[in-house]
Amino acid sequence: MTERLLAAVRDGKKLTYRQQLKLVWQLSAPAILAQLSSILMQYIDASMVGKLGANDSASIGLVSTTTWLIGGLCASVGTGFTVQIAHRIGAKEEEKARSIVKHGILGVILFSAFFAVLGVLIHNKLPVWMGGSPEICANASKYFLIYAISLPALQVVYTAGGMIQCSGNMKLPSIVDIMMCVLDVVFNWIMIFPTRTIHIAKLSFKMPGLGLGVIGAALGTTAAEVLCGGIMFYYLLVKSPSLHLRKESYKGNLSEELSKAVRIALPASVESVIMGFSYVAFTKIVAPLGTIALAAHSFSITAESLCYMPGYGIGHAATTIVGQSIGAGRKDITKKLSWFATGLGIIIMTLMGVLLYIFAPQMIGLLSPDPAIRELGTTVLRIEAFAEPMYAASIVAAGVFRGAGKTLTSSVLNLVSVWFVRIPLATFLAPHLGLSGVWMAMCVELIVRGTLFLIWLKKWKV
Numbered sequence: 207m208t209e210r211l212l213a214a215v216r217d218g219k220k221l222t223y224r225q226q227l228k229l230v231w232q233l234s235a236p237a238i239l240a241q242l243s244s245i246l247m248q249y250i251d252a253s254m255v256g257k258l259g260a261n262d263s264a265s266i267g268l269v270s271t272t273t274w275l276i277g278g279l280c281a282s283v284g285t286g287f288t289v290q291i292a293h294r295i296g297a298k299e300e301e302k303a304r305s306i307v308k309h310g311i312l313g314v315i316l317f318s319a320f321f322a323v324l325g326v327l328i329h330n331k332l333p334v335w336m337g338g339s340p341e342i343c344a345n346a347s348k349y350f351l352i353y354a355i356s357l358p359a360l361q362v363v364y365t366a367g368g369m370i371q372c373s374g375n376m377k378l379p380s381i382v383d384i385m386m387c388v389l390d391v392v393f394n395w396i397m398i399f400p401t402r403t404i405h406i407a408k409l410s411f412k413m414p415g416l417g418l419g420v421i422g423a424a425l426g427t428t429a430a431e432v433l434c435g436g437i438m439f440y441y442l443l444v445k446s447p448s449l450h451l452r453k454e455s456y457k458g459n460l461s462e463e464l465s466k467a468v469r470i471a472l473p474a475s476v477e478s479v480i481m482g483f484s485y486v487a488f489t490k491i492v493a494p495l496g497t498i499a500l501a502a503h504s505f506s507i508t509a510e511s512l513c514y515m516p517g518y519g520i521g522h523a524a525t526t527i528v529g530q531s532i533g534a535g536r537k538d539i540t541k542k543l544s545w546f547a548t549g550l551g552i553i554i555m556t557l558m559g560v561l562l563y564i565f566a567p568q569m570i571g572l573l574s575p576d577p578a579i580r581e582l583g584t585t586v587l588r589i590e591a592f593a594e595p596m597y598a599a600s601i602v603a604a605g606v607f608r609g610a611g612k613t614l615t616s617s618v619l620n621l622v623s624v625w626f627v628r629i630p631l632a633t634f635l636a637p638h639l640g641l642s643g644v645w646m647a648m649c650v651e652l653i654v655r656g657t658l659f660l661i662w663l664k665k666w667k668v
Contacts, residue, residue, distance in 0.1 A: 212374045215527075216296055216534045226539060230546045233526055236380035237371070237519030238554070254398050254423070260501045260576055262420050265345035267504025268338045268493070271485035273353050276321050277360065279475055282613075284314050284365035286471030289529055289611050290463065291449070292372035296533020300448045306463050307369055307442065307449050311362075313467070318361035325354025336486070337493040345420040352424035359428070362435035366442045372526050373448050378441060386434035393429045397422030473614035484624045491629075491636050492644055499641045502582040505573040506645070509583065510590050512569070513558035517598045520551040521605030528609030537668045544606040544663065551602035552595050559594030562587055586645035593649040596656025603659035607666075615662060623655035 211229040214221060221229070287310030294303035333346035363386070367379035400417030403410055416422055443451050492503045524547040531540040562569070570583030604616040628651035635643025 209374060212530060215531055215536055215539070216298055218534065218536065221539060223542075226543055227546055230520075230523065230527065230543060230550060233374075233376050233523035234520040234547070234550060236376040237522045238516045239380060239384070239519075254394055257575065258398070258419055260497050260574075260579065261342050262345060263501040263504060263574065263579075264497050265333075265338070265342040265420055266349055266423065267500050268333055268336050268342060268346045268489070269350045269353075270504060270507075271489045272332060272336070272350065274485055275479070275483065276325065276354075276357065277364075279479060280314065280318050280321065280357065280361045281364045281368075282474035283317050283471050284310070284361070284368055285474050285608060285613065286310075286467030286469075287314070287463075288365070288368035288372045289470050289525070289608060289613075290466055291369050292526055292529025292609060293533035293611070295373050295448060296530035297535075303373070304449055304451060305459075308451055309460055309463055310369070310467070311365060311439075311442075313464075314361050314365045315358055318357045322354050322357040325357065326351060329354060337490055339497065342497070348421050349424045352421065352428055356428040356431055359432045359435045362439050363431055366435070366438040368522075369449060370438070370442055370446060371522055372529055373446060374526060374530065375446070376523065376526070379438065382434050382438050385437075386430045389430035389433060390427050393426030394423050395426075397426045470611050470613050473617040474608070476617060480621050480625070484629055487629055488632060488644070488648075491632050492641065495636065495640055495644075498576070498578045498582065501574065501576070502570075502579045502586065503641060503644070505570060505579060506583045506586050506590075508573060509566075509569040509587055510562065513555060513562050513591075513594050514597055514601065516554045516558065517551045517601035518605075520547055520554070521602045521608075523547060524602055524605035525609035528606050529611075532610055532668070540610075540668045541666070544603075544666075547606065548599060548602045548660075548663065551598040555598035556595045559591045562594065563591035566591070582641055585642055589642065589645045589649050593652035593656075596653045599656035600652070600659045603663045606663065610668070612666075615666075616659075619655065619658045619662060623651055623658060627651040627654050 211221065211225060211232070214225075215229075287306050290306050291303045291310075294300070294306065329347050329351040332350055333343035336346075338346055363382075367382070370379050396414065397416045397418050398420075399413075399415040399422075401415045402413055404413045418425065442449055489500075489503075492500055524544065527543050527547065528540055531537075531543060566584045566587040567580065570580050570587060574580060574583070600619075604620070607613065607616045628647050631647035631650060632644045635647055637643075639646065
């Protein structure tokens with residue numbers, strides 16, 4: 207059904223409102239399920255690390271913003287090629303789409319390899335730069351080193367998955383993402399803890415384990431990424447009906463493809479760098495508040511992600527829909543589909559925000575047994591619950607603009623909001639209100655950001 211509706215868009219056929227809503231939902235649903243499963247697995251993952259103690263949890267939290275910075279930058283570079291693929295598929299130019307696949311995969315792997323080398327070179331110094339205390343710096347350094355080495359595999363997951371999604375296939379990447387999450391939990395369960403006896407009802411059995419702690423968490427995640435990245439890579443190059451390179455003869459225009467990739471990816475990459483540094487600055491604001499605050503901050507981010515990941519799923523669907531609609535020259539329905547997707551995101555994340563407020567103690571309680579972390583985490587999660595509707599608007603609208611190739615628009619709105627609202631407000635409130643003040647600043651900023659995106663979406667001329 208989804209492929210028939212996308213084909214109708216490409217063929218210039220008229221879609222009823224019901225068909226438009228169905229297309230948005232059918233593309234969004236697999237991505238939402240994948241994002242939710244990812245977060246559920248991250249919950250389990252974080253809960254495992256939480257059992258090791260506050261210091262181990264804080265060591266991962268200390269470098270997490272830097273991993274987001276690098277990961278976001280790699281994902282942005284891939285966007286330069288995935289958006290072009292959506293446009294070519296929409297225009298029924300599959301040979302040109304396959305040429306973009308070939309050049310894009312090579313380019314992003316080389317890009318991620320550069321950052322892998324850079325990460326290896328700075329891994330010892332990074333935790334110190336972030337203001338970490340001596341008792342957490344050693345593990346933070348080792349965790350970041352393993353992350354850096356795994357970057358090329360992570361890049362394949364990002365880019366190959368994005369290319370497959372932009373061809374209209376949301377199911378395969380979603381299934382592989384779910385598989386990666388399950389494998390991550392299984393590998394971490396084995397690598398983090400030592401061999402131990404498990405008791406379930408009247409049954410007891412010995413569970414093998416390596417007892418590697420924080421290092422085991424990094425290795426387990428890396429192993430899952432390598433396996434699932436390989437699956438995605440194989441499907442893209444061999445099995446994908448529209449993007450495979452089995453019998454590729456079309457040479458493509460490399461300079462044109464790279465030029466368009468740079469125009470699309472450069473604003474997103476600059477945004478990732480500046481936003482990444484804002485997250486680093488945010489962590490530096492939190493770090494002086496103490497180990498408990500840093501651990502509560504890290505766990506609360508994981509807990510809140512259960513609410514906003516459905517928005518990212520819908521945002522990915524919006525990128526595909528808008529990209530193919532514009533490629534097919536369907537300006538008549540592009541704006542309507544954009545609003546349908548944004549509205550769906552707001553509705554779902556509003557409901558998730560209500561659940562976040564009600565179940566905040568249980569959500570943070572799953573991640574840490576420490577009473578102080580639980581109490582502080584509950585407080586900040588309830589603050590953040592009020593931001594979810596507008597956060598949804600910003601996430602999905604960004605996906606719309608990404609599909610249109612208007613990455614500069616999203617970049618400017620995000621940067622203005624974060625650097626002129628979140629960081630100054632958090633800097634002012636942190637000394638007076640502690641972590642609660644920091645999250646109040648984040649809540650206000652997300653509401654401002656969502657409002658800006660809605661205004662811009664209304665003014666946008668396709």
